[in-house]
Amino acid sequence: MSGSHLDSVTAGPGINDNGSGSAAILETALAVSRAAFQPAKHLRFAWWGAEELGMVGSKYYVNQLATADRAKIAGYLNFDMIGSPNPGYFVYDDDPTIEQTFKDYYASKGISTA
Structure with missing residues (x-):
């Protein structure tokens, strides 16, 4: 969803x-x-x-x-x-599995997350 x-x-x-x-x-x-x-x-x-x-x-x-x-x-x-022209990438969730999936993806692209 x-x-x-x-x-x-x-x-x-x-x-x-x-x-x-x-x-x-x-x-x-x-x-x-x-x-x-x-x-x-x-x-x-x-x-x-x-x-x-x-x-x-x-x-x-x-x-x-x-x-x-x-x-x-x-x-x-x-x-x-x-x-936003000055984005922040915020990844947070109650389920650590999906959260880590997104953090790993962004890290592989050299994008830091908050």
Whole structure:
């Protein structure tokens, strides 16, 4: 599953926080559709509201899922502020396996992560 939030804050450029993340996962979903890709597992794309107020939309979504449906989500990738001209690469997760996979990939490309 991948997701991104749709709201922004008045103090920042909404095009980056978080128009960039929202546009990226939309384009990914469209590319998968255009390619008629048939994944082995179900792909789920989500756009959240009220992230800036405390991740209200995503928390509501997860809390409304039945336990069996929640168990079907093997991993979640969140895309937030990915269009900055001065990027930082932040990799963090509750599951150290997927976190280490991304850290190893970035390290192989010479990119440091926070």
